[in-house]
Amino acid sequence: MKITDRIKRSASNRADLVYRPTDFQSFGSEASVKRALKDLTDAGVFVKLGMGIYTKAKSSVISGKPIPAQPLEVLGPQALIKLGVRLKKSAQTAEYNSGRSTQIPTGFVINIGRQRVSRKIGFNGKFLEYERV
Numbered sequence: 001m002k003i004t005d006r007i008k009r010s011a012s013n014r015a016d017l018v019y020r021p022t023d024f025q026s027f028g029s030e031a032s033v034k035r036a037l038k039d040l041t042d043a044g045v046f047v048k049l050g051m052g053i054y055t056k057a058k059s060s061v062i063s064g065k066p067i068p069a070q071p072l073e074v075l076g077p078q079a080l081i082k083l084g085v086r087l088k089k090s091a092q093t094a095e096y097n098s099g100r101s102t103q104i105p106t107g108f109v110i111n112i113g114r115q116r117v118s119r120k121i122g123f124n125g126k127f128l129e130y131e132r133v
Helices: 003-013 022-028 030-043 072-082 090-099
Strands: 046-050 053-059 066-068 110-113 128-132
Touching: 003 022, 003 030, 022 030, 030 046, 046 066, 046 072, 046 090, 066 128, 072 110
Parallel strands: 110 128
Antiparallel strands: 046 053, 053 066
């Protein structure tokens, strides 16, 4: 069985939404796994969210092109957790939840504390923003 088939089957059986090449390391060498993920991305099975971060794809109703199966608000924090980043609520979200503000937080702002994160995680021009507090 090819590595692409094994990765595809493994991803369909998992509940995870975000994948890294290290998740499929047991299927072959690093280069062959990355090559298989690229092939699956080209086939529309996965969508690349950032460098070394993939998610399951679905077909867009409007354009028919592959898009992430879940919104970026769900996938972004999970991707950062997989990378080992400890997350906190953003200041805007905390103010809204406590009742100090009536401004509903918009965008994809995530509080990462004092950690250094330079990855761009996103899709189709929409990326996560990091708040360092």
